[in-house]
Amino acid sequence: MTLEQVIFILVSFLTLGTGIVVVTNRNLFHAALAMMASFLGVAGLYILLDAGFLAAAQLLVYIGAISILIIFAIMLTRRMMQAREASFNSQSGLGLFTAVATFALLAAVIGQFWWGVDAFNGRPDVPDTVLQNTVSSLGKAFVSPEAYVVPFIVASVLLLAALIGAIYVAWPTVHAEDEA
Amino acid sequence: MSFNIGEFISSIFDLTAGDYLASVWGTEPWVSVVLDILGILIVATIPLLSVFFVGLIERKVLARMQDRIGPNRVGGKYGLLQMFADVVKMLTKELLVPAGADKVAYFLAPILSLATSALLFAVVPFAPGVIGTNLGVGVFYVLSISSVSVVALLLAGWGSNNKYALLGAFRAVAQLVSYEVPMILSLLVPIILASSMSTMEIVEAQAIPFVIFAPISALIFFVSSLAETGRSPFDLLEAESEIVAGFHTEYSGMVFGLFMAAEYMGIMFMCFLFSTTYLGGYRFFGLEEIVVGNGFQLGRLLGLFITIFKGALVFFVFMWLRATLPRLRIDQLLNFNWKFMVPLMLMILLTVALLDRLILDYIPQVGDAGRAGIHLVSNIIIGLAGIEVLRRSARRQRQRHNTTSTVLAVAENEGAPIFVAAEVEPAYGHDDHGHDAHAPVPAH
Amino acid sequence: MQSEWQFIVLFVVIAPLLAVAPILINWLLGPKKPNPIKQQTYECGVETVGDAWVQFKVQYYIYALVFVIFDIEAVFLFPIAAAYGQLGLFAIGATAVFIVLLADGLLYAWGRGVLEWI
16 A cells, blocks of 8 residues: 555545534534544545645635634524534435435536546556646636636626625624714 | 765755755655655754744843843853743643633644644745745645634634633634735735745745835735734734733643744744745845855755844844834724725735736846836835825824814813823724723623 | 645644644643632633623624635635736736725725724
């Protein structure tokens, strides 16, 4: 077994094991912690796939920002934070359906690439010089007209909409300045 | 090639020991693993151990600035062993866990804090070719690791089962998360100028240090690095007059020591990062390229000293500010960030990106110096405009202050004691932690 | 796995050990005599009332939210900045549009008074 395979097995166990903890643990805060560990595992998988930038982005966005947002959301509601509620409620059937549907969709998409790849004999050998330039190729692709410039601008509009929408929902129209 | 002890020792002195061992041991897979582990131990433990030294220096320098002597008993005249004595004391303290604490979070917090601080040093270029690992995404890696360290504070605050710790953690997270935005934007400027994210390549691109290209951006980076490390005047996360010691109120002994060490390592790292991205890192007029004798790379050793010297210079400013400036208030802190630094930095970022392209495309004959000059002028213009905006807003605030003081003066004439007027700060009164007498219970 | 990331992966494994070791030494060397008074939460000498829960201010949530947006913006901007040398004016213009759109979001938050600390 190579070092790479050992790391892959450890990282997979980390990702899946903590994933199970996330859904079974009744202490919401601990579930959030386990979720962060799971995200870390996913970052490890990205590193194994030679996607270092994506791994760093995973840490920055998912652990550094979204997890904190989720913990804040947990803390905003006192009752939820302390109650050790049951993991299942009346919507568990719907949840199961969504999970299975998402899995099927992902499996179908990944399956297109899977067939014909000899996954058990290591990855195709990509020279390091190509790998080192993936980030700048990505950057170029974001803003070149023959690649992804339209999705890129649409993404920024989407982000703007998310920001405005979130503020609109979270911020009362009559805010404290008027009260004071 | 066989192992030769003399060559090995010489390779240690010119900081090429790793390359030498690699050439002796060959190219089997285990060699890279062993070399990496050796490198990790060096990269992680040397900053950790130099906390002893840096902590002592800070105490001595602060003491001198405040007209004191500082540590002067343990370890001779200069208190050289003071920090060792402190660590021995910390190690022999009882490991206290407060009642009702969440033990997982309580112990995970200092571990995560120290681990992330150590991980940051993996991409610091200490000298030419001397770097933990030359990641292609170096600067981005730094940002992602330091954003993970924010989680540690939240864990500490939550795990301690203490009101002050929780309040401190909330505050700390709001501060760190907010100041990460100008830090991200100001780190983009050197990346644009060097056209690379690797710390090593950013240093290599600085024939002229980037601080000359973009002094305002460097200043913003410096300010946000002060805030990111929780240093004065941004040390709100441990404002002892308000929230005891902030998120580490309940920590004692070595567990507290770990937070302390992580903090100092974070400061050291920020100093190195500033010198890497803006001050030219290990470069100093070609001094870092000297090779003497039969291939002894003196330049590498000199490069190490240059890096440490530049880092120490930045650290001195850190200490100087700590001795000089009072603490900001949380509303001032956040307003300054979101309403001044972020818009200003966005402006600078757009200008630098556009201007650099125009220079490179249309007037490449001006060379590096001309490019630096044009950027410098545009940066200074934006900076001056920013200062003007600040001045106007301050004037507006003063005017508002004056009108409210008139009301108070009237109250004074009607027999109110004079100290009432002195104690009330009308212009800020309503937003100082934000609560009028009739407002609901403090909501943090 | 690229060779440059092998270092980081090993470092991630080793770094927590650096922190665990001092805690273990402390646990071995320190006295172990816990008592209820000693373990009380520190509140400047006053006995603790209730649990550590304090009302959480929605403001923190908003700041975190704005931060998430800027964070995702950074993920887009960093590769572009790293490819800067190979970009043309059109690309810079597209990036400028991207930044300006996000700045609009900041302006909206400002205008709504979200950034006011109250």
